[in-house]
Amino acid sequence: MRVTFGLAVAALFLAGCLEDGADVKSSESDVGAVTEAVLTLGGKTAPGTTGLLFNGTGAQKIPFQLDLPDDYWTTHTGNVEVSLRWHFVGGARYRFDLLDSVGVSVGKARGGSYAAVLLLPGLKAGTYVVAVTNEGQKAPFEGVVQVDAIAKADSVRELMPNLAALAPDQLSVSWITPLPNGAPGKACWPTEIVEKQHLRCLRVSSAVGNAGEGALEIHMSQIEGAKAAAGLGRYTQRIYSTDGKFREEPVGIGQFHPTHGHFHYNGLAQFTVYKYDVGKDLRGDKVAQSRKNGFCLIDMGLIRLGVPGTTYAHNVETACLVPHEASKTWIVGLSPSWYDLYGSFLDDQSVNINGVPDGVYELVYSVNAEKTLKESSLDDNDASTVFQLTGDNVKVLKRIEDGKHLAPS
Numbered sequence: 001m002r003v004t005f006g007l008a009v010a011a012l013f014l015a016g017c018l019e020d021g022a023d024v025k026s027s028e029s030d031v032g033a034v035t036e037a038v039l040t041l042g043g044k045t046a047p048g049t050t051g052l053l054f055n056g057t058g059a060q061k062i063p064f065q066l067d068l069p070d071d072y073w074t075t076h077t078g079n080v081e082v083s084l085r086w087h088f089v090g091g092a093r094y095r096f097d098l099l100d101s102v103g104v105s106v107g108k109a110r111g112g113s114y115a116a117v118l119l120l121p122g123l124k125a126g127t128y129v130v131a132v133t134n135e136g137q138k139a140p141f142e143g144v145v146q147v148d149a150i151a152k153a154d155s156v157r158e159l160m161p162n163l164a165a166l167a168p169d170q171l172s173v174s175w176i177t178p179l180p181n182g183a184p185g186k187a188c189w190p191t192e193i194v195e196k197q198h199l200r201c202l203r204v205s206s207a208v209g210n211a212g213e214g215a216l217e218i219h220m221s222q223i224e225g226a227k228a229a230a231g232l233g234r235y236t237q238r239i240y241s242t243d244g245k246f247r248e249e250p251v252g253i254g255q256f257h258p259t260h261g262h263f264h265y266n267g268l269a270q271f272t273v274y275k276y277d278v279g280k281d282l283r284g285d286k287v288a289q290s291r292k293n294g295f296c297l298i299d300m301g302l303i304r305l306g307v308p309g310t311t312y313a314h315n316v317e318t319a320c321l322v323p324h325e326a327s328k329t330w331i332v333g334l335s336p337s338w339y340d341l342y343g344s345f346l347d348d349q350s351v352n353i354n355g356v357p358d359g360v361y362e363l364v365y366s367v368n369a370e371k372t373l374k375e376s377s378l379d380d381n382d383a384s385t386v387f388q389l390t391g392d393n394v395k396v397l398k399r400i401e402d403g404k405h406l407a408p409s
Contacts, residue, residue: 048147078149092139114301159214167399209303209339264294296320
């Protein structure tokens with residue numbers, strides 16, 4: 001089974017403190033202005049669709065004021081969103097309730113491993129408090145309050161996903177965290193040594209997010225699942241429209257991964273190592289490359305805050321193991337604004353760098369590597385990390401991301 005791994009989520013921590021210790025700042029959104037909705041938080045006021053960001057550490061109570069006409073939700077569609085995301089520190093986990101002016105809960109957040117979301121359609125004007133609680137060690141968090149709403153319209157359009165590669169992290173030529181049953185004696189898994197003839201492994205944690213306004217959702221039927229043990233199962237992608245209908249496109253191969261213990265969508269991502277000229281800031285020749293790896297995607301954390309379209313986390317690991325009750329299919333997917341990550345200790349999270357000499361290199365992480373998945377843009381499918389290799393020591397020099405999306409660090 002897959003194990004949750006501690007890969008921190010980068011946060012842009014903001015200036016100016018509230019009395020309760022949380023910071024606040026406005027956040028831009030590309031939703032058309034809905035000037036009838038106004039938010040006030042920590043002395044900052046902004047149109048509701050602009051949103052207000054805040055952050056802190058540990059348990060907090062963050063008050064805000066929502067102003068909007070009584071008939072607002074008859075002419076607009078959407079919800080009021082409150083979301084949190086945080087760094088992983090010692091199993092840290094945050095949850096929160098939204099309380100009204102007399103302290104009654106009007107909603108409880110639902111979360112993934114590194115984020116929690118509360119969506120409230122039809123929330124009335126008033127004063128509210130985001131009551132944040134934490135489990136485990138305290139860790140910095142970042143949050144947003146936003147009116148995610150647009151004027152109602154009759155036109156129907158497709159909601160496309162957009163996969164965004166996030167820069168590789170935790171590079172190592174040795175084991176970072178021992179496995180529960182004891183790590184192998186080398187930086188390569190036995191399966192990597194036997195099946196791929198890897199002799200010296202550069203281990204890496206990687207993450208992919210969905211920066212689109214539509215869900216990534218790919219299905220494998222039970223008939224195809226029976227073929228997946230031999231690597232011959234077929235997935236289809238569902239592309240939804242604003243009216244709730246969907247169309248299906250064949251997208252690629254499914255396979256049962258015996259070590260991870262669930263189905264993977266094959267060919268999703270690939271690692272490539274290039275020489276790198278620091279002085280000229282240029283990529284050089286390719287020196288190593290992994291095969292195109294398969295993944296079981298799940299919603300673990302938010303790649304961004306303060307933008308429209310964020311949903312609850314819908315994708316969990318069991319969907320790659322047990323058919324969905326309604327669709328009777330195995331599902332791999334990412335909800336809008338969510339990312340998934342694979343820790344460096346998992347098998348296949350490596351590149352064979354046997355024979356690669358000391359020097360400076362660029363590790364490029366490519367998602368939708370075979371370009372079989374349908375998405376709104378391919379421009380942010382690559383991200384990379386420049387590192388210096390000295391013996392078995394790895395020093396990260398910088399990270400490069402083509403997209404403008406927040407990423408794990």
